[in-house]
Amino acid sequence: MASLSFSSSLKPCSNNYSRKIVTRYRAKHDYNTDYQSRGLTISNVATKPPSNVVIPSKQDDENIKKNVAWTSVKQERWQGDLLVQGEIPLWLNGTYLRNGPGLWNIGDYNFRHLFDGYATLVRLHFENGRLAMAHRQIESDAYKASIENKKLCYREFSEVPKTDSFLSYIGDIAKLFSGASLTDNANTGVVKLGDGRVVCLTETIKGSIVIDPNNLDTIGKFEYSDNLGGLIHSAHPIVTDSEFLTLLPDLINPGYVVVRMEPGSNERKVIGRVNCRGGPSPGWVHSFPATEHYVVVPEMPLRYCAGNLLKAEPTPLYKFQWHPESKAYMHVMCKASGNVVASVEVPLYVTFHFINAYEEKDEEGRVTAIIADCCEHNADTTILQNLTLQNLRSFSGEDVLPDARVGRFRIPMDGSSYGSLEAALDPNEHGKGMDMCSINPNFLGKKYRYTYACGAQRPCNFPNTLTKIDLMNKTAKNWVDEGSIPSEPFFVARPGATEEDDGVVISMISDKNGEGYALLLDGSTFQEIARAKFPYGLPYGLHGCWVPKT
Numbered sequence: 001m002a003s004l005s006f007s008s009s010l011k012p013c014s015n016n017y018s019r020k021i022v023t024r025y026r027a028k029h030d031y032n033t034d035y036q037s038r039g040l041t042i043s044n045v046a047t048k049p050p051s052n053v054v055i056p057s058k059q060d061d062e063n064i065k066k067n068v069a070w071t072s073v074k075q076e077r078w079q080g081d082l083l084v085q086g087e088i089p090l091w092l093n094g095t096y097l098r099n100g101p102g103l104w105n106i107g108d109y110n111f112r113h114l115f116d117g118y119a120t121l122v123r124l125h126f127e128n129g130r131l132a133m134a135h136r137q138i139e140s141d142a143y144k145a146s147i148e149n150k151k152l153c154y155r156e157f158s159e160v161p162k163t164d165s166f167l168s169y170i171g172d173i174a175k176l177f178s179g180a181s182l183t184d185n186a187n188t189g190v191v192k193l194g195d196g197r198v199v200c201l202t203e204t205i206k207g208s209i210v211i212d213p214n215n216l217d218t219i220g221k222f223e224y225s226d227n228l229g230g231l232i233h234s235a236h237p238i239v240t241d242s243e244f245l246t247l248l249p250d251l252i253n254p255g256y257v258v259v260r261m262e263p264g265s266n267e268r269k270v271i272g273r274v275n276c277r278g279g280p281s282p283g284w285v286h287s288f289p290a291t292e293h294y295v296v297v298p299e300m301p302l303r304y305c306a307g308n309l310l311k312a313e314p315t316p317l318y319k320f321q322w323h324p325e326s327k328a329y330m331h332v333m334c335k336a337s338g339n340v341v342a343s344v345e346v347p348l349y350v351t352f353h354f355i356n357a358y359e360e361k362d363e364e365g366r367v368t369a370i371i372a373d374c375c376e377h378n379a380d381t382t383i384l385q386n387l388t389l390q391n392l393r394s395f396s397g398e399d400v401l402p403d404a405r406v407g408r409f410r411i412p413m414d415g416s417s418y419g420s421l422e423a424a425l426d427p428n429e430h431g432k433g434m435d436m437c438s439i440n441p442n443f444l445g446k447k448y449r450y451t452y453a454c455g456a457q458r459p460c461n462f463p464n465t466l467t468k469i470d471l472m473n474k475t476a477k478n479w480v481d482e483g484s485i486p487s488e489p490f491f492v493a494r495p496g497a498t499e500e501d502d503g504v505v506i507s508m509i510s511d512k513n514g515e516g517y518a519l520l521l522d523g524s525t526f527q528e529i530a531r532a533k534f535p536y537g538l539p540y541g542l543h544g545c546w547v548p549k550t
């Protein structure tokens with residue numbers, strides 16, 4: 001596989017000086033009053049809380065009337081209690097963590113794509129009906145180096161550090177292949193491992209960062225102790241109390257290595273390998289689904305592109321390329337043996353997020369097919385360009401969000417060559433837009449009925465509703481707050497629940513007036529139960545996890 005080793009001796013930017021941090025913003029509820037006058041060096045930030053590192057930004061001021069969802073986070077951290085309107089169920093005790101790219105500028109230099117932003121963690125701590133909020137930047141090497149050097153030092157999703165000479169260009173290529181110049185900006189998701197460690201993730205393997213869920217301290221890198229190498233993995237591992245499953249795309253010998261890691265271990269073990277059926281490289285695997293006994297490996301025609309990796313300026317599809325001629329496939333690997341037990345051609349598709357998968361059985365209990373659901377963008381790659389900050393920040397009332405649907409794959413397990421892909425319900429039920437999904441985690445890999453996601457109330461340029469989709473009745477209930485952008489609805493089951501939708505849905509809302517709030521909906525009725533206003537609106541965030549009170 002593409003096991004180019006990472007040389008830690010190569011550093012993209014020299015960062016051997018530290019900068020004093022000056023405070024420019026202070027929230028009403030700041031938890032310490034004396035830090036405003038304090039100058040902290042960046043290396044002290046993790047160990048001397050509270051700090052208030054200013055994110056210098058012209059862009060903030062320029063965008064003051066734009067939706068706060070697409071505006072860089074105002075300050076490095078905040079924590080405090082929130083005033084709750086409504087009632088938080090007393091059974092809801094624990095912490096919801098949400099990660100996402102919340103800082104899109106280095107001084108006056110503005111990033112271009114949503115996925116480029118430096119990671120902002122938000123913490124909602126629920127205890128006995130009360131709610132405390134905190135947010136804080138993850139102290140990745142990429143983030144710290146950008147502050148110390150006042151420039152981009154690592155390759156982000158679309159941003160590439162500038163080179164000043166041909167010689168340094170050659171050096172940069174070496175750093176790309178060694179992995180040294182790749183970002184460790186863990187801005188996509190956060191997971192709680194079976195052993196309790198909490199890890200923030202992105203698509204680069206080096207961007208696996210352990211944090212403390214109580215104070216959002218950056219603890220350090222999650223170091224994989226195996227020799228599997230490689231530079232990239234799926235941004236969405238499947239994590240349960242008993243395992244961590246992920247996919248390592250192999251760019252050299254096009255394929256995917258399926259790996260498992262046990263709680264308490266840092267060693268990924270290979271379950272098996274799937275070779276690509278199309279080419280010239282593996283399809284993008286932002287996420288993948290699994291059933292109780294099988295891992296489903298998607299081979300999407302939107303494929304990694306080595307040529308685009310080398311380019312300094314973003315291409316229309318960034319590091320990827322659309323290869324409809326290579327066709328689309330779904331492979332099924334047995335978790336126990338590592339054997340590929342089905343591999344079918346399917347209609348072309350584009351997805352970031354798989355929702356869930358399960359085994360369909362006949363009367364004798366034999367598995368006849370795998371059903372795998374995803375947020376599917378009608379095989380249209382324009383969604384990637386829709387996520388540029390320029391597009392997100394310039395909503396003019398025109399309906400520019402491409403259509404999306406719940407795409408349901410049926411992968412026959414009888415040796416057939418083809419699988420099907422169809423909309424699981426009429427997409428008009430959720431405004432023909434949908435992404436950022438969650439399910440009741442107790443139904444992971446099992447037959448399930450409900451998914452929660454962001455849907456669309458048109459016209460819009462980004463999903464702007466919360467939707468509860470009933471896959472059995474093929475209907476959806478929608479929640480909307482005019483002009484606001486809600487983040488991924490996250491389902492938390494009520495302890496002892498017997499119904500799949502008995503629980504609450506947590507989301508964070510960013511509005512057009514610069515404000516925001518935490519929102520709690522009833523998982524069954526999809527009605528609001530409680531909300532709590534933030535001291536100021538927060539940028540959009542991506543994925544989260546639940547850390548129950550122990």
Ligand SMILES: CC(=O)/C=C/C=C(C)/C=C/C1=C(C)CCCC1(C)C
Pocket residue numbers: 101114115116155156157182183187188202203204232235309319
């Ligand atoms: C935020 C999100 O959902 C995705 C982030 C993806 C990232 C940061 C991907 C980064 C990459 C590189 C820096 C070079 C190699 C390819 C690729 C994995 C796309």
Ligand SMILES: CC(/C=C/C=O)=C\C=C\C=O
Pocket residue numbers: 188352383404433434435436462463542
């Ligand atoms: C915001 C997003 C993907 C995030 C990846 O983690 C997709 C939004 C799609 C809109 O329909």
Ligand SMILES: [Fe+2]
Pocket residue numbers: 188235236286352353542543
């Ligand atoms: Fe994602």
